[in-house]
Amino acid sequence: MSRVRRGRRASIALLLLCALVSMLLTACQGVRKEEEKTSIRIGISLYRGDDTFINNIRSIIEEKAKEYERESGIKVTLDIQDAKGSQNTQNNQVERFISLGCDVLCINPVDRMDTSLIIDRAMTAGVPVVFFNRQPVEEDMNRWDKLYYIGVDAKETAVLQGEMVVDLYRKEPEAVDINGDGVVSYVMLEGESSHQDSLIRTEWSVQTLKDGKVPIEKITGGIANWERSQASALMEQWLADYPDTIELVISNNDDMALGAIDALERADVMGVNVIGIDGTTPGLEALESGKLLGTVSANKELYGSAIVELAASCALQEELPSEYPLTDDTYFWTPQEILVTKIKENP
Ligand code: GAL
Numbered sequence: 001m002s003r004v005r006r007g008r009r010a011s012i013a014l015l016l017l018c019a020l021v022s023m024l025l026t027a028c029q030g031v032r033k034e035e036e037k038t039s040i041r042i043g044i045s046l047y048r049g050d051d052t053f054i055n056n057i058r059s060i061i062e063e064k065a066k067e068y069e070r071e072s073g074i075k076v077t078l079d080i081q082d083a084k085g086s087q088n089t090q091n092n093q094v095e096r097f098i099s100l101g102c103d104v105l106c107i108n109p110v111d112r113m114d115t116s117l118i119i120d121r122a123m124t125a126g127v128p129v130v131f132f133n134r135q136p137v138e139e140d141m142n143r144w145d146k147l148y149y150i151g152v153d154a155k156e157t158a159v160l161q162g163e164m165v166v167d168l169y170r171k172e173p174e175a176v177d178i179n180g181d182g183v184v185s186y187v188m189l190e191g192e193s194s195h196q197d198s199l200i201r202t203e204w205s206v207q208t209l210k211d212g213k214v215p216i217e218k219i220t221g222g223i224a225n226w227e228r229s230q231a232s233a234l235m236e237q238w239l240a241d242y243p244d245t246i247e248l249v250i251s252n253n254d255d256m257a258l259g260a261i262d263a264l265e266r267a268d269v270m271g272v273n274v275i276g277i278d279g280t281t282p283g284l285e286a287l288e289s290g291k292l293l294g295t296v297s298a299n300k301e302l303y304g305s306a307i308v309e310l311a312a313s314c315a316l317q318e319e320l321p322s323e324y325p326l327t328d329d330t331y332f333w334t335p336q337e338i339l340v341t342k343i344k345e346n347p
Contacts, residue, residue: 039075040315042308043097044106045090047134049082051226052255053278054108054133060304061106068308076312087111094118098125103315106130106307112196115140119147128314132307135196141330146314150306150332152298154200157277157336161201162208164275164294164338165248169214176214178247178271184214186248187238188221189231189256198223201252201277219245224256231259239267249274254283254295261291279339287341294340303334 044061046054058080065076079097083090087110097105098121105122107129109115115136122129128146141147169176169184177184188206191198202221209216219242224230231251238246249272251257257276264272276283279297286292306324310332313320324332 037316038073039077040104040312041077041079041100041102042104042106042311042315043094043100043102044078044080045083045093045097045108046080047083047090047108047110048085052280052282053226053253056278056280056300057133057304057307060300061307064301064305064308067305068312072312074312074316076308083110085110087114091117091121094121098122098127102127104128104130104311106132106311108132109134109136111194112136113194119143122146128311130307130311130314132303145329148310148314148326148330148332150303150310150334152303152336153333154197155204156333157197157296157298158201158204159208160296160336160338161250161275161277161294162205162212164296164340165209165273166212166214168293168340169212176248176273178273179244182215184209184216184247185219185245186216186250187219187235187246187260189234189249189251189260190221190223191226191252191256193223195226198252205250216248224259226253226255228255228259228262231256232262233259235260235263236266239263239269246272248272251276254278254280254286254292257292257295258282258286261286284339287339290341292341294338296336297339298334298336306332306334 046058048054062078065078068074069076079100079102081093083093090107090110094105094107105127107118109118109131112134115131118129119140123144128148130148130150132150135149135151141149165176174180188202190202206216220238222234224234235249249257249260251260251274254276257274260274273293274291275293276295279295279300283292283295287295309321310324320326326332
């Protein structure tokens with residue numbers, strides 16, 4: 001072998017050795033850095049800060065972060081921003097979180113179909129993302145193994161919502177078929193059309209009523225975008241268009257159910273059953289006072305703590321907490337329950 005070739009081989013070996021030593025040094029520094037981490041910064045962006053359910057979740061996240069801090073001794077800084085319904089604003093918030101050195105992002109996307117920019121930025125910066133409540137499309141979620149989603153299973157919610165009426169109908173048919181004509185006439189209030197929950201909730205609550213042999217008939221329905229005032233306006237119109245007809249209001253969430261109740265009260269109409277979803281604070285008050293027949297509530301304590309604990313372990317590069325089992329290593333589905341007023345105990 002020529003001397004030149006031997007010399008070249010020796011320098012390649014030397015280069016490889018240097019690269020190996022530098023890799024080992026970087027890895028060791030990384031471990032030391034992780035060992036020293038005593039504080040984490042979480043960037044949170046909400047699709048709309050004035051959404052009642054999201055506000056409830058926000059309060060629980062704040063509470064759970066304090067609890068985590070007390071128990072772990074790790075300082076948690078939450079930077080919570082309101083995207084006010086603008087995807088552009090949310091994208092800028094993500095930029096800012098990353099430039100401020102956030103260790104992890106918790107994002108409630110404005111447009112669940114348009115999370116690719118957020119994911120691009122997070123991947124480039126190596127910052128994991130915990131999405132919640134508005135589920136990004138699967139194709140986006142599959143782009144990186146540091147993307148997570150926390151929410152509720154929409155079909156399960158809807159089936160539970162339908163079941164509460166089926167149960168009541170079996171026990172007291174006259175409490176559901178109020179005018180006793182053998183048909184339960186209902187109206188449907190739907191959330192945002194682009195939201196994964198709206199379509200599925202609408203379809204499966206009705207299907208569950210049919211499967212449970214409740215004789216239903218749809219009078220009309222409309223989109224009120226989760227909002228109390230929009231639902232109230234729709235209901236006011238329907239009460240005028242179909243006087244003495246509506247027996248049941250099925251609403252995709254509590255706020256719209258409360259809007260329907262506002263309209264019923266304004267029109268002085270009594271006895272119509274209204275059902276919602278969320279178990280928000282005002283929703284539970286209406287349940288307590290008997291204005292709302294029932295609601296389906298996610299375990300919000302668990303919802304909030306899953307967000308905080310998952311985010312914290314991502315930030316600390318620790319193993320993910322086993323109390324929150326992830327489907328496909330990505331999704332945490334929060335358990336839900338039915339809360340009702342009218343079903344009588346021991347019939
Ligand atoms: C739904 C919830 C609605 C609204 C919406 C926002 O899951 O039921 O009330 O908060 O999320 O994305």
